[in-house]
Amino acid sequence: TLAVEPKVLLLDEPFGALDAKVRQELRRWLRRLHDEIKITSVFVTHDQEEALELANRIVVMNQGHIEQIGSAEEVYHHPANAFVYNFLGNVNLFHGRIENGRVFLGDTAVELENTHAHAHPETGKAILYVRPHLLEIVMKPNGKQTFPATVKSINPAGPQVKVELVAEWGDMVQVEIDHERYQALHLEPGANVFLRPKEQKLFVYSI
Template structure:
């Protein structure tokens, strides 16, 4: 992903293919002429320069004919510092700033040259979780205000789904899926996409004429409509299980009987690690731990605790049949 950003910026050359900005081929355009802003993970601010001088740097090194006057540079920099809400730090040095403040300054510096495209390579990767969340909300608001086309690289799926209008998922240098956050969440195009976007349970089973069978449970699946006793992968998210107490002799044809190995109840959510009583014959040696999630209220109403036996019934599953997957 970083290599792709560097190719777009002109810092590296692609072996094949083209780079288009608004339909215009810029593959052979020099990096200085591409009008690209770049924000790196590790700040990349000049330590010996003040915040003001860091932001002004890109303007001062422009060719003489394009360089703004000192007064114009001062006005531009102060406007940008106000935009990132750090105008009061103009005379500080990078070493005097927090990590979040440094990244805001790095972003202001990238915006100073009025880029056509803003490239952000895991800009919040070195920050703690709380600061990351605050900054991505701030970045989304800033983007809506400036309307600069931005490409944001991240390994954090929550970050991608929260910030982006359009998500591109890459795996080992190949694009697996492109779509809106809602589309890729609701309709993952491959096992990789499903497994990457949040917690998920993977079951190996058999697909046959519109159903997939995993651990003795049959689930209707449109993806299995044309399957004839084929191997399949079935993905079930933790919140897509119905959990009930196991009652001996009551029958449990539509659920997996399991014991609660571990339960974590925090706030409104109860997360459970379930250990099936009967291991999956299609997936031996896999650990067979099922992650399930219900409301804390339901957990208490059922009177559950670690060691109890329950029935986990999948409401839905995303199924990938053997053809073309190399299962």
């Protein structure tokens, strides 16, 4: 394909049938190749990690419609809407309601810093999105940003410890913490703890 020196190269899920280790090696190879030959490629993938690692510019599509166009940093850290945020990586969804600019999860009021809360005009309902690595586990409440939860299971295998919890109002919550923090907390199933969002995005329900 490259021998004819095309202006644009279309790659339609070229690594889809390969195992994870080989996919990682080929992503690095393809990135180096692009840096050398300076060809424009359109790379189609359903693998979010693949897109974030390879692309200079990402187009997030949903049912044939473009949701957002931007750099990997822009679409990941500044998603245009709930679909983009949910699509690019793991995320916890907390179903709540908005009253007088404050978000309530169950009976717990959560103060949102740097977030403009606007309720749906008919329902007042909203969804709070928080990525697992952006939730902090603490043993005591720390201001209005914390809410109670109970540890359900712990998976310490891998670079991050994955903790599954149940929030006070019943939502399942996934949290990722480093091993040093895990050792300091002495977590075990059944422990009552508190969660504090380090960063969050708020989106209203669409009806």
